[in-house]
Amino acid sequence: MLLLPLILFLLVGSGIGQQCQIATKCVTDYAEDQCWVTEQLVPNSHIFNCCPSCQVTSGETPPVTGCKPPYNCLPDGSYGPVQCKGDMFTGRCFCSDGNGNRIFGQMWRTDASQMTCACSRRRAEMEVSEKRSVTLHCTRSGDYEPLQCDNGMCWCAEPKTGQPTAGPVPESDMRQLPCYSTSKVGSQYLRRCESLVHAIAKIQQEQQDHGTNFLGNPVTFCDYDGSYGPYQITNGIAYCTGLDGEILGSWQVVSSEMTGMNCNCARDTIMYFPERGMTVTETCQPNGNYMPNQNVGNVFYCVDSDGYPTTDLLDQWPPGGCSNIISNSK
Known part of the structure; x- marks a missing residue:
């Protein structure tokens, strides 16, 4: 299937609804038998509603458990994309999925005022809903890289929102995009x-x-x-x-x-x-995780999976150790 490089429109009821908002080519004709058993072929569902794709029709995404302060919560009760921990010296902000689970992307708290985690949140959602390997590239802070490629198509994206600014084009033509840089991308989009x-x-x-x-x-x-x-x-x-x-x-x-x-x-x-010119003072487990039970001499405290305290300084660890406290914290 080949879409001419112009803006496409699709009749919806008695009106006209804009479906494909930028010039594009769809280089592959998808057929129903190319989709998994739990998927169906949906037209105008991929690359900004320009191209067909296989969409999941069965199976459910993990339920939202309900966000409560002091976490950053959205109006629907899900966790906000950015969750911050610690003070302004050692504190960091991490990207989070809708259930409060840490995903890729972090910044030191003093530098995170413009952090959105839009790319990390979107990629995590796509991997759950589409049951496939997604190749969107996010920065270390969870924003979008300028050049994006996925499912054989490439386009330019606005870093904070992911909105397309040019393209999409087939991946073989990514060098034509204004956001392509030989020094940053090289000859192929996928990294080592x-x-x-x-x-x-x-x-x-x-x-x-x-x-x-x-x-x-x-x-x-x-x-x-x-x-x-x-x-x-x-x-x-x-x-x-x-x-x-x-x-x-x-x-x-x-x-x-x-x-x-x-x-x-x-x-x-x-x-x-x-x-950052700092040293970790907490103890690691043999597998590289933070040890939940931490102490400095006769001062005891518990930390979460990111190494941040979940208790005040104590004379001894809580009965049963810190495991019960850790299990109730993100």
Whole structure:
């Protein structure tokens, strides 16, 4: 299917509703049999309502649990995209999904006045609703990068809102976009980690097609900016890793016991706090998470998964430790 480069309109009832607001090409004719069992083909549903896509028709997104102060809450009771913790010296703001779960994107609190997390929130929502790998690129603060590509199409985006400013065009023509930069993007949109994930997936598919399943295949996770995620799995061991995929310190755990692993403490200790000229004073667990029970000499306190206190300074830890307090905090 090829859409001519002009503004398209679609009749809606007795009126005319604008559907495709910018020039575009749709390079692939989708067919119903290309959609998953739980999806159906929906016309004018992708790339600013210009192109068809497969949309989920069954299955539900996680329910909104209800946001309460002191969290930043939206009028519908969901969590705001930006959630801040700590004081103005060591405090940070993190991107959050609608249920208050931390997602990619953070800034130091003193620098976060213009933080929106619009890109991180949108990408997280798309990954849940569309059940596919999304390749929108977000900045470290959760905003949109100027050049965006997804599902074979590329366009320019306004960093704070994600609104398109040029395009979309097929990914092969991304160099024609005014937001394309050879020095920043290079010859391909996908970055090293993302390219590796695609290569591994292709190898695994070929192995399955030939009736083999090699358990030693590495498992790579990428963050929303295309860098390596906080942990990677090699030979059954999950290691905390930096943005370049290199192993951080000695934080590791066997992959069968990595449930809840986030490496927040490991990354803060090696990366984020040193960048700020500061030092992490809290203790990490062997898997790179923050130890919930913290103490300095005879002073005791509890921290959440981001390392911020959830109690006042105590003479002793609460009965049963800090686990009950942690489970009731985001």
